[in-house]
Amino acid sequence: MGGAKGKSYMGWWGHMGSPTQRGVVTYILSPFEQKAFAGAAHNAVFNTARRVTSQVPYVGVAFGIGYFIYTSAVSRHAYLSSKAGHAAEGGDH
Numbered sequence: 358m359g360g361a362k363g364k365s366y367m368g369w370w371g372h373m374g375s376p377t378q379r380g381v382v383t384y385i386l387s388p389f390e391q392k393a394f395a396g397a398a399h400n401a402v403f404n405t406a407r408r409v410t411s412q413v414p415y416v417g418v419a420f421g422i423g424y425f426i427y428t429s430a431v432s433r434h435a436y437l438s439s440k441a442g443h444a445a446e447g448g449d450h
Contacts, residue, residue, distance in 0.1 A: 436442040
């Protein structure tokens with residue numbers, strides 16, 4: 358049946374009667390040694406905190422300007438909706 362021919366032939370499946378192969382190295386790590394997520398939660402918390410604090414100046418300034426514009430507009434709207442605001446602008450109430 359199939360399989361490689363010549364010097365590389367090691368025997369067909371179930372009939373491996375040839376000498377053992379040499380020069381092939383296999384490394385195996387135990388699942389307990391791999392620790393794929395070792396420190397993932399710790400690093401995620403501190404990396405998130407570092408990234409958030411680095412963005413505070415940019416977001417804080419934009420939020421401050423937006424809050425100032427919003428409060429000024431609300432105050433101006435309240436004034437213009439009042440009797441004094443109507444009188445000052447020359448409109449009818």
